[in-house]
Amino acid sequence: xxxxxxxxxxxxxxxxxAANCKALGQVLDRIGDKWTIMVVGVLSHGPMRFNALQRxxxxxxxxxxxxxxxGLERDGLVKRTAFATIPPRVxxxxxxxxxxxTEPLYALAIWARGQxxxxxxxxxxxxASSTD
Amino acid sequence: xxxxxxxxxxxxxxxxxAANCKALGQVLDRIGDKWTIMVVGVLSHGPMRFNALQRxxxxxxxxxxxxxxxGLERDGLVKRTAFATIPPRVxxxxxxxxxxxTEPLYALAIWARGQxxxxxxxxxxxxASSTD
DNA sequence: CGGAATCCCCCTGGATACTG
DNA sequence: CAGTATCCAGGGGGATTCCG
Numbered sequence: 001x002x003x004x005x006x007x008x009x010x011x012x013x014x015x016x017x018a019a020n021c022k023a024l025g026q027v028l029d030r031i032g033d034k035w036t037i038m039v040v041g042v043l044s045h046g047p048m049r050f051n052a053l054q055r056x057x058x059x060x061x062x063x064x065x066x067x068x069x070x071g072l073e074r075d076g077l078v079k080r081t082a083f084a085t086i087p088p089r090v091x092x093x094x095x096x097x098x099x100x101x102t103e104p105l106y107a108l109a110i111w112a113r114g115q116x117x118x119x120x121x122x123x124x125x126x127x128a129s130s131t132d
Numbered sequence: 133x134x135x136x137x138x139x140x141x142x143x144x145x146x147x148x149x150a151a152n153c154k155a156l157g158q159v160l161d162r163i164g165d166k167w168t169i170m171v172v173g174v175l176s177h178g179p180m181r182f183n184a185l186q187r188x189x190x191x192x193x194x195x196x197x198x199x200x201x202x203g204l205e206r207d208g209l210v211k212r213t214a215f216a217t218i219p220p221r222v223x224x225x226x227x228x229x230x231x232x233x234t235e236p237l238y239a240l241a242i243w244a245r246g247q248x249x250x251x252x253x254x255x256x257x258x259x260a261s262s263t264d
Numbered sequence: 265c266g267g268a269a270t271c272c273c274c275c276t277g278g279a280t281a282c283t284g
Numbered sequence: 285c286a287g288t289a290t291c292c293a294g295g296g297g298g299a300t301t302c303c304g
């Protein structure tokens with residue numbers, strides 16, 4: 001060990017990593033909540049009305065759906081279209097940006113499904129050894 | 133348009149989508165919190181000690197770091213190695229599974245950085261029109 | 265130095281009811 | 285049918301303290 005410093009990454013990579021972490025943090029703050037990805041997932045099939053959306057996602061309260069949609073709309077991930085008819089009707093659909101999000105999300109889903117078994121096994125093993 | 137039903141996805145794809153959503157939900161429950169990805173990001177550079185880890189992530193409290201590491205360890209994403217020396221020393225490092233997570237995460241980070249500007253713009257526009 | 269337990273505050277998010 | 289406002293409980297998470 002004669003190295004003065006042990007750096008496993010170059011400063012440039014570290015900068016990259018830091019920037020990525022910040023960016024990742026932002027996205028996760030947006031999509032990391034309980035409902036957002038569900039809504040995006042359902043919406044990825046096509047436009048949908050408010051109530052249809054709620055019916056599609058069990059456990060999602062009226063209020064939470066409103067807030068989730070608001071957030072997504074605010075960030076330009078979904079487009080809201082209101083028809084001033086009686087009864088009123090509002091359609092929600094993914095924008096181009098919203099759709100583009102589904103791709104990396106899909107990659108993550110693939111990983112999730114691939115590692116699911118490993119993770120559950122690890123969890124069981126961990127719980128067993130701490131309970132014992 | 134002679135189709136009897138307007139389905140943008142086949143039933144099979146819908147099943148896929150549902151399964152993916154579930155899987156995604158699981159991952160996001162794990163990595164969606166405030167600190168986990170930061171820890172994974174820092175650990176992706178190499179093994180690190182508890183205090184070094186904490187110093188690396190501003191705002192991360194002692195307690196939260198403990199809990200975050202516990203969770204990751206439980207799911208087999210990080211490996212914990214304790215040395216019974218005085219003073220005690222504990223190293224944390226990503227496991228193979230943990231490292232494999234960084235890949236889809238990286239894809240997501242790329243997306244994040246690419247869309248960051250769009251999202252901020254949309255957000256500003258949205259806020260402007262609602263504040264007006 | 266690393267971890268666990270206690271305390272406590274704040275904010276998320278659910279239920280309900282009202283407006284248009 | 286869509287959205288907002290109010291109320292309120294539960295838990296996430298920070299500060300602190302004590303143990304090994």
